[in-house]
Amino acid sequence: MKPMEIRASCTRSVTRHPVRSLSERLADLIADIGDDETSDMYGQGPLINDFEAHVAELLGKDAAVFMPSGTMAQQIALRIWCDGAGIGRVGYHPTSHLHLHEQQALAELHRLEITLLGDAERPLTADDFDAPELGAVLIELPQRELGGILPEWQALEALVAAARSRAAAVHLDGARLWEAAPFYDRPVADIAALFDSVYVSFYKGLGGVTGAILAGPEDHIAEAKIWQRRHGGNLHALWPYVVSARRCLKLRLERMPAYVARMRAFADAVRDLDGMDVTPDPPHTNMAHIRLRGDLGALTQASLDVSGETGIWVGQRFREGGLFELSVGDASLEVEPDEFRALYADILRRAN
């Protein structure tokens, strides 16, 4: 069987949420839509505006705007801060989404200069701001490419203070902010309060179809809407994404502590397993980097075999060094930590 056929044949999974068909996902949305709700139109209408107000309040910000993607939201935030400061330079860590996954949009589209801060191999710290004057700094919490790592609260305060000493504004890449809050045992608004503007996502941990929100001061968001139109993101209708985001936020935000606890229980269960490492250990969020000993091809084959035989999807996308990213969601809550250990012990045995 092909990997995707094995995936489809599995009834359980150590990772993410249970797979639902597109029809089931649409039926979920129907269940969530009020009879009197109508389409938004170019960003206007109670369905979208009420949700924006709700998320602004959650984040403790004055205003918010729903956008199709974080790529769009973050470029816009950074452009506005730079224009306002009259400094066309942005600083971020070399593992930032903007550096790795956006085709250098900030340079190519917005003609902003980039200063990379810190070292790709380790998290950004307050010591990494030996930089020229910056229009804006982007800080990602948690740092996804490093296993979802977070600084302790005081280190975070020091980090933002250091960023402020070099930059006119500090923006939070909160792609996984919902997932980060349990680490601090604080409401997301406490974290967001350290930053001038915040982007949050509604797929990733929450499991929505797609969509993002940018939150910040009133005038910043008003200007962001103009840039959203320029980007081609002020769509005729965004309601399918908004309804999905609203549903998943309501359903899963309160489960984030349980996801994080399960990720930690998984790490506890394999800590003494030879040939398997979890980074960070203990995990800070619902995600971590798992590293398995063994040849990449052998690991992939062993994982597919174990998934096929047990009916539990264990992942199969290994990178260099036997590394893969594990994200805990609703499906993972149905896999007990000792079961988790047994699955990967089996993969290690087969691959080594």
Place this chain on the structure above:
Amino acid sequence: MKPMEIRASCTRSVTRHPVRSLSERLADLIADIGDDETSDMYGQGPLINDFEAHVAELLGKDAAVFMPSGTMAQQIALRIWCDGAGIGRVGYHPTSHLHLHEQQALAELHRLEITLLGDAERPLTADDFDAPELGAVLIELPQRELGGILPEWQALEALVAAARSRAAAVHLDGARLWEAAPFYDRPVADIAALFDSVYVSFYKGLGGVTGAILAGPEDHIAEAKIWQRRHGGNLHALWPYVVSARRCLKLRLERMPAYVARMRAFADAVRDLDGMDVTPDPPHTNMAHIRLRGDLGALTQASLDVSGETGIWVGQRFREGGLFELSVGDASLEVEPDEFRALYADILRRAN
């Protein structure tokens, strides 16, 4: 009652398609999704790629890419043509969507210079190319802001030839291209063949939720996907829009001649009505500009009263000069031309 309450109370409409609730629209999508269809992921997957191939074939182009909006698709097409030609200047008519509704994105985001071609009061012609050398020209068919007007076929060929004499590439703003084809009694591919790249839309006449396609040569579309990512439009999932676009194209493309015929029958029915003008007359597409004699406030009130009393929505968004845009869709097919005449004769009587 407020206008939107009157709208909601109407069971018929002279304009557009019947209003369906969001839940009904989602149920339509469920009916259209195959059991084995799965989500696209960042623009990849058979659901989105098969639809792109289908529309590329309809348009007679080598390749196509689905984007969230025409605003995004067209800026990208023009940027690529300009970069390729090494000429950072675009020409278009002053009533173009890019000039009126996109917050000067081409200048602000892409730093391209703009040359306005022709006169806002009349359609673009081959005589309007007294312009500097251009990287690209955008031609809109039909010209929406002028009532959905189209040049005759030979004039169109001359127009495109004139554009080519000044510009490295000629792009078609085909926001309403599906609606334009019956005028020429030719397949859309014949029209698209005159142009280097083409944008088409799936809401407007087709009635989809939102979404657009850019079609053109293979290398152009490959580069467009990179720019789409930069714009923040390479979304995690576009399937709700794609399924809606696919459904509405299948359902309504074949009805376009009927829509155009009904728009012409409406115009025939009111041609001798004093105080009512249709532009162009006869209409070229399923849309036209209607101009009613009378004070704006009186026309608005009369229209709302007539809608409320008859249960037939007649529109109420008048601009300066008593002008409004009428677009024929499925709902309009249920209103007979003599009924149409009686409704507007009644409005004119009440408002004058």
